[in-house]
Amino acid sequence: MSDLTAVGITAGYDGPPVLDKVSVNAEAHTTTVILGPNGAGKSTLAKAIVGLLTIREGTVTLLGENITGMGPHKLVRRGLAYLPQLMNIFDQMSVIENLEMGGYTIQGSLNQRVDTVFELFPDLAKDRHKKSGELSGGQQRMLALARLLMTDPKVAILDEPTAGLSPLYAERVWEQIDRIRGLGVGLLVVEQNASIAMDHADSVFLLAQGRNVTSGPTAEVRGRDEVARILVG
Numbered sequence: 001m002s003d004l005t006a007v008g009i010t011a012g013y014d015g016p017p018v019l020d021k022v023s024v025n026a027e028a029h030t031t032t033v034i035l036g037p038n039g040a041g042k043s044t045l046a047k048a049i050v051g052l053l054t055i056r057e058g059t060v061t062l063l064g065e066n067i068t069g070m071g072p073h074k075l076v077r078r079g080l081a082y083l084p085q086l087m088n089i090f091d092q093m094s095v096i097e098n099l100e101m102g103g104y105t106i107q108g109s110l111n112q113r114v115d116t117v118f119e120l121f122p123d124l125a126k127d128r129h130k131k132s133g134e135l136s137g138g139q140q141r142m143l144a145l146a147r148l149l150m151t152d153p154k155v156a157i158l159d160e161p162t163a164g165l166s167p168l169y170a171e172r173v174w175e176q177i178d179r180i181r182g183l184g185v186g187l188l189v190v191e192q193n194a195s196i197a198m199d200h201a202d203s204v205f206l207l208a209q210g211r212n213v214t215s216g217p218t219a220e221v222r223g224r225d226e227v228a229r230i231l232v233g
C-alpha cells in the first residue's frame with residue numbers, strides 16, 4: 001500500500017458530484033503530479049483528501065490508517081500537509097515569524113526546525129527578519145512552501161505551487177520540490193504546466209471531467225496520445 005492512497009473518491013459541492021470515483025496515490029521519496037485541464041477536479045480532489053470537503057464515496061489512507069473524513073488539523077499532526085491553491089502568508093509578520101506559526105504542531109524544538117528549514121531555503125534565511133509582504137512574489141511562494149515543511153510532513157499535497165510565477169521562478173520552486181523529495185517526503189503536486197511537471201515528477205495522474213484518464217510512471221505516460229489530446233486541447 002502507498003503512503004497516501006485515495007481510492008474511488010466521489011465528492012463535490014452542492015449538486016451533483018464533481019469527482020466520480022477518482023483514485024490517486026503517493027509514496028515517500030517520490031513526486032507524483034496530478035495533471036488535467038481547468039475544472040478537471042484537481043483542487044476538489046486535494047480538498048477532499050485533506051478533509052475540507054465531504055467524501056461521499058471512497059477511502060483515503062495515510063501510512064496504512066484510514067483517514068477518510070478527518071479534518072486538516074488532525075491530518076497535519078499525522079504527517080499530511082496541504083498547500084492550498086490560493087495560499088496565504090502573514091504579510092505583516094517577518095519570515096521567521098511565519099515559520100514559527102507554521103510549526104505550531106511540532107513537539108520538539110521550534111528553533112531547531114526553523115534552522116533545518118532555513119538550510120533548505122538559504123535565500124529565506126538571509127531575509128529572516130524582513131516583513132513577508134516585502135518579499136517578491138516568488139520568495140513569498142518559497143516561504144509558503146518553507147512554512148509547510150515546518151510541520152515535518154510525511155506526505156505533502158501542493159496545489160499549483162508555481163501558479164503565476166515566471167518560468168524561471170517556477171523552475172526554482174520545482175528544484176525546491178526536488179530537494180523536499182530528497183528528504184523523504186512524498187509529494188502530490190497539482191500543476192498546470194505539464195511540461196515542467198513531467199520534467200520533475202516520478203509519476204503522473206491525468207484527470208479530466210472528474211475522472212481518472214490515465215496514470216503511471218512519467219516516462220510511460222508522457223508519450224500517450226490522450227495526454228497530448230487532453231492537455232494540449
Ligand SMILES: Nc1ncnc2c1ncn2[C@@H]1O[C@H](COP(=O)(O)OP(=O)(O)OP(=O)(O)O)[C@@H](O)[C@H]1O
Nearest residue numbers: 013014018036037038039040041042043044045085
Ligand atoms: N466552491 C465551489 N463550489 C461549487 N463548485 C465548485 C467550487 N469549486 C470548484 N467548483 C467546480 O468544481 C469543478 C472542478 O473544479 P476544481 O477547482 O476542482 O478544478 P481544477 O482541476 O482544480 O481546475 P483549475 O486548474 O482551474 O484549478 C468545476 O466545475 C468547478 O466549477
Ligand SMILES: [Mg+2]
Nearest residue numbers: 042043044085
Ligand atoms: Mg485547481
